[in-house]
Amino acid sequence: MSGILLNPSGRPGQAAEVGAGGLPEPGLKLAAPPLLRQTSGRLVLLASAVLSGLVLFAVLALAWFERSEALKGAVARGELLARVLVEHATSTVDATALTLRTVAESMAYQPAADAEHLRPLLNQSLQGQPFLRGLAVLDAKGIVLASTVATELGLRLDLERFGALPRAGAEKLLPLMPGRGIADLVPSSDGSLRPPQKVNVLPLLRQLRAASGQPLYLLALINPEALANHQQLTLAGSKGQALLSSYGGQLLAATEAVSLEPGAELPRHPIFSQWLPEREYGSYIGAGVMPGTQVVAFRVSRSRPLLVSVELDQSDALQGWRDNLRWLVALAAGALLLIAGATAVALRSLSARERARHALDHAHERVAQREREMQVLLRSLQELIFRTDAGGAITYVNARWSALSQASSDQAIGQRLEDLVEAAERQRVTALFSREDMAPVRSAAISVRAPDGRLLHFDVAVVPLFAQGDGDGDADGRGVLVGFAGSAVDVTERTESRQGLQQQLALTGLLLEMSPQPVCMYDTRGLYLTVNQAWEEFTGLSRSEVIGRPLGQRLSEAEKAFHRAQDAKLPAEGGRLRYETQLLNRDGRRRDMVLTKVLVPNEQGGILGVLCTLVDVSEFRDAERATREARDVAQEASRAKSAFVANMSHELRTPLQSILGFSELGLKRARENAVLLEMFGEIHASGQRMLALVNDLLDVAKIESSVGTFDLERTDLRGLIQPVLRELMPLMDRRQLRLDVELPAQPLAAQVDPLRFQQVMRNVLANAIKFSPDGGSLRVHAEALPDGEAHISVADQGPGIPASELDKIFEAFVQSSQTKDGAGGTGLGLAICRKIIAVHGGRISAANQAGGGAIFHIYLPARAGGDSQLGGSY
Known part of the structure; x- marks a missing residue:
């Protein structure tokens, strides 16, 4: 039979009568004797008390054990931190001592123990030592012979304040002293020190012998703040504090929370009064520098009179234990509640026979409980569960209705399901509740409009409910139709995803087609x-x-x-x-x-197929071939031009040498004939100009043809500029020109060919001299730019360059229109300069100054230290 069969009362699964064994027979005593019941109850209570005591004892024992473990863990962490910090402090002092030994060994090779020779050595030794504030060399009277701070030269320290001085070849760590440098350690006229506020140094002194045999002292000033910062970083994230002190009890450095100032004495600290010198490391729980009970761990340096102690407040160390204690208390409470519950159950079981006469009531209660559980189950379902009467009116919905409709379940009672769906689907819903349909399960897909306007999609299934009747309406043998039970599964996301996927596929197909x-x-x-x-x-x-x-x-x-x-x-x-x-x-x-x-x-992770796209690049390839052929033709023409210029220049040098030679011979023999002397002078001057032009042509040909090579080396440009200035100084003196040179104090390094770079400087300076008026001034400036480029500028006070010619003057055989006074040359000098600078990867340009005159800028790029040569032919 299809559907669900109900009894006449309409409750599914309710029993009509109680079985024969459900009630006791008349006259049977269900209750136990009163004495037995009382004895059993006392035993249950006694067992409950014993179990509760065992639980409490176990919790207390576990809590005490966890407390001990927490303290042990805090002690172990403190000992580890003390070891790490003392090793860092020892390595810092050892590194300083190694620096002093290295300086002492290097001083043995110095020609003299004076500031000029020692200061570079001290400055170099100070580099890479962030924990050092300064280095100095003292004589036997305490006078500063050399120092990393130039203003400290000549100051005199009172060596008696340092106590016993170290022997030759040994060093001594002195007590903490207030001050930042040696100047702060020099007493004033009244004998007092004037250090900066809250600034200290930790001196390390080493004695050595000079070449003359007199004792000298190397003094290093260690910054205790560097040690304190390392302590702070090491203990970051914990609530512990660290202190660095001398073996005698003087506080040298500490973390920020320690209230004592560096230099304070700690003679009453338990470490110094109870542990040292018998124990060089250890830990205890008791008094410390910080208030309250502390977990203290300390360790003495293995090679230096230093001691590091780490303190953690006992309450902070037990914080984790206290947090875990709450769980132990909760566990104990739960166990006690469980014991109490078990005791209650046991006591209730003892009175079970007394409750036997209430068996029928309890059976009804169990049925009601099952119904309540069914209600809870229905409320917890994510699907919508509903029930209707025979006409399709809703008589019950679960809690899912409220989540979907944003309304209470009571508002759904009495509504017809077909009135809740979209108008186009009402006929489909009406068919679900047809009396003529013989299907045991009826299903349909429906859509419901949510309160926010969103369309929700559901898959609905309903089952008809039949009850046994008296024959009326039961002609088909199924019983009387009393209603429908159904469920609705929310498939909105799945439907929207399917629709979105279909749209995406359609869009993808359209894009592919377009x-x-x-x-x-x-x-x-x-x-x-x-x-x-x-x-x-x-x-x-x-x-x-x-x-x-x-x-x-x-x-x-x-x-x-x-x-x-x-x-x-x-x-x-x-x-x-x-x-x-x-x-x-x-x-x-x-x-x-x-x-x-x-x-x-594909869907299984395999290969469905291969997607292939085709791009027609025929036009690009044709353009590449045409460009390549044009470039080859241009290169061949350039090579032919360079070869022609080079050959022509070489051919011209031979007759020019003869002309110059005979003109010089004529000058010597015609000294007494003024006419001949003037004639041979003009011939010789013209030959010299022609030779200069041929040399420039040769220079251009060498740069452009395959016979010129530039050998680059990393060079200080200052050493290349100064010789050129000295070479041209006679020309400047002849014109009474004043030269202003501004070269940097630091090396101006660049990768250049020294001879070619000097050729550029010579041409630029020669042009500046030519165009400068008599009595004027020239300015040569060089600097290193922030991006690493080297910048050299040459400025004159000449007539300047027309704006339209600022770039043209660097072309071959082009001269400025300002050369009408006869100061012009061949027109190749600046072209050669630009080609040389271009080979170096730099650039050269000209500009006019606001006050008159021209200025030439030369930029050379920064190159890596490993680039030693620029090979190849140009």
């Missing part, structure tokens, strides 16, 4: 799955001709093998491959194409 690039996809067997319109236009084949057909209908066997080999590389290339080949278009012409192939995975 793509201007030919696109196709084929499976692992090499059969076409899809192509787009651009592919059809390129190949001239329709998709109906290729879908399901093998690849390469127009390819030769060799081309097919090539493409199959490329496809085989796809997994090794990460599923993506790009290569170039030639394909036939619809006109039968071969086109240069770039193919991009991507593996398309």
Whole structure:
């Protein structure tokens, strides 16, 4: 029979009568004797008390054990921190001592123990030592012979304040002293010190012998704040405090929370009064520097008179134990409640026979309890559970209704389900409650409008409920239809996801079809799955001709093998491959194409097929070939020009040497004939100008042809500029020119060819001298820019350069229009300068100054230290 059968009362599963064994027979005594009941009750209470005592004892014992473990853990962490911190302090002092020994050994090679020779050594030793504030060399009277601070030279320290001085070759760690440097350690006229407020140094003194045999002292000032900062960083995240003190009890450094100032004495601290010198490391729980009971761990340095102690307040150390204690208390409370519950259950079981006469009532209660559990189960379901009467009116809904409709369940009672759905689906819902339908389970997909306007989708299933009747309406033998029970599963997300996926697939297909690039996809067997319109236009084949057909209908066997080999590389290339080949278009012409192939995975993670896009790059390849041919022609023309200039210049030098030689001979023999002397002088001057022009042509040819090589080396440019200035000084003196030179104090390093760089400086300075008026001034400035470039500028007070000619003057055989006074040359000097600077990777430019005159800027790039030579031909 379909549906669910109900008894006449309408309660499913309710029993009509109690079984024969459900009630006791008349006259049977269900209750135990009163004495037995009292004895059993006392035993239960006694057992409950014993179990409760055992639980309390176990919890207390566990709590005490956890407290001991917490303190042990705090002591172990303190000992570890003390060891780490004392090792750091020892290594700091040892590093300082090693620095002093290194300086002492280096001083043995110094020609003299004076500031000029020692200060660079001290400054170099101070580098990389952030914990040192300064280094100094003292004589036997305490006078500072050399120091890393220039203002401290000549100061005199009172060595008696240092106590017993170390022997030769040994060092001594002195007590903490107030001050920042040696100047603060020098007493004033009244004998008192004037240190900066709250600033201290830890001196380390070493004695050595000078070459003359007199004793000298090396003094290093250790910054205790560096040790304190390391302590603070090491203890970051914990509530502990660390102190660094001398073996005698003087506080040297501490973390921020310690109220004592550095330099304070700690003679009453238990470490100094009870532990030292018998124990050099240890731990205890008791008094410390911080108030209250402390967990103290200490350790003495293995090689230095230093001691580090770490303190942690006992309450902080037990904080974790107290947090865990709450759980222990909760556990004990739970155990006690469990024991109490078990005791109550046991006591109730003793009176079970007395409650036997209430068995029927208890049976009814159990039925009610099951109904309540069913209600809870229905409320907890994420599906909507409902029940209707025979006409489809809702008589019950679970709590899911409230979550979906934002209304109480009572408001749903009496409403018809078909009135809640969308109008287009009401006929479908009405069919679910048809009396003529013989199906045991009826289902439909419906849509309901939520209060916020969102459309919710449900899969609904209903089952008819029948009750046994008296024959009326029971003609089919199923009983009387009393209603329907149903469930509705929210499939909104699934429906929206399916709709979104369908839209996405449609959009993807549309984008693929609209793509201007030919696109196709084929499976692992090499059969076409899809192509787009651009592919059809390129190949001239329709998709109906290729879908399901093998690849390469127009390819030769060799081309097919090539493409199959490329496809085989796809997994090794990460599923993506790009290569170039030639394909036939619809006109039968071969086109240069770039193919991009991507593996398309299937739902199981395997390979569904290969997606391939084609890009026609034929025009790009044609342009590349045309550009390459034009470049080759230009390079060949440039080589021919350079070779012609070089050969012509070499051919001109031979007759010029003869002209210069005979003109010089004529000058010597015609000293007494003024006419001949003037004539030979003009011939000689013209020959010199012609020779200069030929030399410049040769220079240009060497730079542009294959016979010139630049050897670069890392050089201080100051050492290259100064010789050129001295070389041109006679020309400047002849014109009464004043020279202002501004070179940096630090080395101005760059990778240059020294001879070529001096040639550039010589040409630029010669131009500045030519155009400067008599009695004027020249300014040469050099500096290192923040980006590492070297910048050199040469400025004059000449007529300047027209704005339209600022870039043209660097072209070959081009001179400024300001050369009408005869100061011009061949027009090749600045062109050679630009070519030389370009080979160095730099740049040269000219500009006009606001006050008159021109200024030339030279920039040389910064190069790595390993670049020693720029090879090749130019």
